[in-house]
Amino acid sequence: MLDVGRHPNIELMAYSDLVKLEGEAGNFTATIRKKARFVEEDRCTGCGACTEVCPTTVSDLYNEGHATRKAVYSWFAQGIPSTHVLDPDHCRVLTGKRCGVCQKKCEANAINFEQTDKMVNLSVGAIVVATGYDIFDPEKMPEYRYRELDNVITAMEFERFLSASGPTEGHIDRPSDRLAEQKIALLSKAFKKSRKALDRFEEKHGRTSQDFYEAFTANSLDAGQDLTKDAAKWAAKYQAHLEIETPLNELEQSAKGFTTAKKLAFIQCVGSRDLRFYPFCSGYCCMHSIKEAIIAHEHDNDTQSVIFGMDIRAVGKGFEEYKIRGGNNSNIGYKRSRVAEITRGENDNPVLIYEDTSEQKVKKEQFDLVILATACAPVKNTQAVAEVLGIELDRFGFFKTNPAEPLDTTKEGIFVCGCSHSPMDIPESVAQASSAAARAVQAVMKHKKAS
Ligand SMILES: Cc1cc2nc3c(=O)[nH]c(=O)nc-3n(C[C@H](O)[C@H](O)[C@H](O)COP(=O)(O)OP(=O)(O)OC[C@H]3O[C@@H](n4cnc5c(N)ncnc54)[C@H](O)[C@@H]3O)c2cc1C
Ligand code: SF4
Numbered sequence: 001m002l003d004v005g006r007h008p009n010i011e012l013m014a015y016s017d018l019v020k021l022e023g024e025a026g027n028f029t030a031t032i033r034k035k036a037r038f039v040e041e042d043r044c045t046g047c048g049a050c051t052e053v054c055p056t057t058v059s060d061l062y063n064e065g066h067a068t069r070k071a072v073y074s075w076f077a078q079g080i081p082s083t084h085v086l087d088p089d090h091c092r093v094l095t096g097k098r099c100g101v102c103q104k105k106c107e108a109n110a111i112n113f114e115q116t117d118k119m120v121n122l123s124v125g126a127i128v129v130a131t132g133y134d135i136f137d138p139e140k141m142p143e144y145r146y147r148e149l150d151n152v153i154t155a156m157e158f159e160r161f162l163s164a165s166g167p168t169e170g171h172i173d174r175p176s177d178r179l180a181e182q183k184i185a186l187l188s189k190a191f192k193k194s195r196k197a198l199d200r201f202e203e204k205h206g207r208t209s210q211d212f213y214e215a216f217t218a219n220s221l222d223a224g225q226d227l228t229k230d231a232a233k234w235a236a237k238y239q240a241h242l243e244i245e246t247p248l249n250e251l252e253q254s255a256k257g258f259t260t261a262k263k264l265a266f267i268q269c270v271g272s273r274d275l276r277f278y279p280f281c282s283g284y285c286c287m288h289s290i291k292e293a294i295i296a297h298e299h300d301n302d303t304q305s306v307i308f309g310m311d312i313r314a315v316g317k318g319f320e321e322y323k324i325r326g327g328n329n330s331n332i333g334y335k336r337s338r339v340a341e342i343t344r345g346e347n348d349n350p351v352l353i354y355e356d357t358s359e360q361k362v363k364k365e366q367f368d369l370v371i372l373a374t375a376c377a378p379v380k381n382t383q384a385v386a387e388v389l390g391i392e393l394d395r396f397g398f399f400k401t402n403p404a405e406p407l408d409t410t411k412e413g414i415f416v417c418g419c420s421h422s423p424m425d426i427p428e429s430v431a432q433a434s435s436a437a438a439r440a441v442q443a444v445m446k447h448k449k450a451s
């Protein structure tokens with residue numbers, strides 16, 4: 001990405017949409033909408049001072065919702081260009097409220113609340129579509145109880161968990177434990193606040209809240225005028241305090257037993273090789289599950305992983321050896337199986353009910369964390385992109401090509417590469433991208449010669 005950003009012959013138009021395409025191969029006019037960032041790209045240094053002071057916190061989709069970000073942010077730290085952007089749905093100023101502290105803080109004077117979208121026309125000879133993929137939504141398979149069970153996550157979420165810059169800083173904390181810790185933090189705050197209110201009453205009347213409350217509820221309150229005035233309020237505050245204290249104590253007690261997840265289950269083909277969804281193999285998921293299990297073991301040598309799948313498709317140079325190494329050195333077991341259901345076990349542990357197809361037996365096993373290897377699905381806006389480009393999609397929603405010319409879409413001069421064509425891993429996507437770029441050059445040269 002850095003090379004692309006620095007290349008003198010490449011103009012990078014990030015945060016932009018293609019809205020119209022006219023003309024033909026060799027002579028297209030593409031209309032691009034450069035979306036308003038509300039940050040001047042040529043002034044912003046990416047220092048992040050605005051983010052530090054912004055009071056608005058929202059869910060961070062880059063971290064799959066397991067962390068928060070501010071209303072002025074950069075999508076991820078290494079993004080090119082290293083410009084920040086204001087979120088128009090959450091920024092206080094852009095939603096009609098008072099704020100603007102980021103603008104005051106920005107020494108580069110880059111924040112511009114008045115910025116608007118800009119339309120740009122580009123003359124281009126050829127186009128390469130590289131819009132990639134979306135992960136399959138596992139909620140479509142209710143038997144796996146994704147979102148219902150906190151400790152069932154996708155492989156993409158697990159990637160973020162394994163990352164040192166991710167929400168857990170590389171520790172494999174169970175989501176249910178993290179949620180409990182968030183609840184403890186909220187309850188502790190409420191507990192401190194209610195304790196302060198009780199302290200004021202205790203100081204004023206010279207007795208403990210417990211002593212007062214026992215007398216109040218037994219109707220034996222020997223009350224002076226002052227206490228009679230405060231009694232109902234004090235009792236209500238004390239009751240509310242107890243309602244916080246009990247769950248807080250319970251949660252704090254259970255938090256003492258929290259450890260990182262050590263027994264991991266990976267479920268393959270979630271949405272792939274499944275006639276209800278995508279009948280094809282998503283190609284990369286067997287390898288990314290093995291990779292994730294190996295990294296998890298590198299983080300903590302006690303980690304044990306079981307990969308549940310119909311078979312392991314380690315297709316590629318050195319891939320089979322990688323799979324075997326994972327088994328020998330990283331505590332990974334490969335279970336030929338089909339998982340029928342995940343249920344809730346003790347301590348929020350997911351329980352897998354599966355058929356062991358080697359032994360032809362139905363089995364049950366409890367894990368700390370389950371990771372779903374979701375299918376490679378077409379990007380949600382693919383239909384709209386295809387309409388603007390005037391090209392066709394295949395029956396699954398990926399861009400259609402001729403098998404004999406796998407980079408050529410149904411319109412001359414428009415090429416496709418990577419997962420917007422079909423599932424493939426990074427090396428294959430990169431190789432295809434180079435090929436598509438070469439095809440694009442050929443198309444431009446052909447029309448240059450003809451004119
Ligand atoms: C959990 C997980 C782990 C993986 N780990 C590995 C691994 O270790 N090694 C490996 O080789 N592969 C791995 N893969 C596969 C890898 O992610 C893909 O091979 C690779 O991302 C494909 O690259 P791509 O450029 O085709 O698509 P993408 O990486 O999806 O990039 C497409 C880009 O296009 C942008 N885009 C989409 N629509 C538009 C639009 N309309 N206009 C402008 N931009 C748009 C998207 O925002 C995105 O930035 C993994 C996949 C998963 C799910
Ligand atoms: S907008 Fe200003 S404060 Fe924010 S990152 Fe850019 S230069 Fe820094």
Ligand code: SF4
Pocket residue numbers: 053054055056071072086090091092093094099100101102103
């Ligand atoms: S103006 Fe918007 S982006 Fe800037 S600090 Fe306030 S809420 Fe955050």
